[in-house]
Amino acid sequence: RKEVEQDPGPFNVPEGATVAFNCTYSNSASQSFFWYRQDCRKEPKLLMSVYSSGNEDGRFTAQLNRASQYISLLIRDSKLSDSATYLCVVNGAGSYQLTFGKGTKLSVIP
Amino acid sequence: GAVVSQHPSWVICKSGTSVKIECRSLDFQATTMFWYRQFPKQSLMLMATSNEGSKATYEQGVEKDKFLINHASLTLSTLTVTSAHPEDSSFYICSAIAGGRDEQFFGPGTRLTVL
Numbered sequence: 001r002k003e004v005e006q007d008p009g010p011f012n013v014p015e016g017a018t019v020a021f022n023c024t025y026s027n028s029a030s031q032s033f034f035w036y037r038q039d040c041r042k043e044p045k046l047l048m049s050v051y052s053s054g055n056e057d058g059r060f061t062a063q064l065n066r067a068s069q070y071i072s073l074l075i076r077d078s079k080l081s082d083s084a085t086y087l088c089v090v091n092g093a094g095s096y097q098l099t100f101g102k103g104t105k106l107s108v109i110p
Numbered sequence: 111g112a113v114v115s116q117h118p119s120w121v122i123c124k125s126g127t128s129v130k131i132e133c134r135s136l137d138f139q140a141t142t143m144f145w146y147r148q149f150p151k152q153s154l155m156l157m158a159t160s161n162e163g164s165k166a167t168y169e170q171g172v173e174k175d176k177f178l179i180n181h182a183s184l185t186l187s188t189l190t191v192t193s194a195h196p197e198d199s200s201f202y203i204c205s206a207i208a209g210g211r212d213e214q215f216f217g218p219g220t221r222l223t224v225l
């Protein structure tokens with residue numbers, strides 16, 4: 001089983017749609033969880049951290065289920081500028097090392 | 111704040127040559143830097159962890175004699191791809207963390223093409 005697995009995508013959605021990405025991780029000792037966004041041929045940029053209680057940042061909502069080792073990202077009211085690849089990222093216990101998922105590509109269509 | 115730069119942003123070289131990539135933290139001191147590699151449509155794969163003043167720790171399957179890492183100061187780490195071959199063509203990205211923080215700040219990446 002891969003350490004971090006994501007929906008294969010790609011997701012093609014119209015502007016204004018709501019889209020959800022899922023991610024599972026294999027290391028139950030993982031402590032920190034993130035969603036990053038990566039534009040084509042660019043470096044990844046932190047979108048948001050994911051907390052056990054769930055957290056929201058504007059149109060973005062992240063959820064974490066430690067028991068199921070499952071992370072989700074919900075994007076409401078999609079904008080054209082949301083088109084990118086979304087990376088699920090996990091940090092091991094007591095470690096700064098990040099493990100990246102393959103990413104899910106989102107295309108928001110006018 | 112927390113800006114990381116990489117140089118060069120892209121490089122094309124002939125097979126057999128060596129290529130050096132620099133990673134700099136511009137406005138903070140980076141106690142630890144990481145080097146990643148990303149092939150097309152693949153995830154970022156950690157190659158090595160570099161701590162200032164000590165030897166880098168390489169991930170399994172990454173040849174330390176081929177990918178030389180030097181972290182001589184708190185603001186600079188270099189990755190040298192020695193005797194590069196076409197299969198080394200990839201997107202190389204560094205990241206850095208400041209002491210006491212766990213957020214990684216990524217450089218803009220270096221696209222290496224080996225002919």
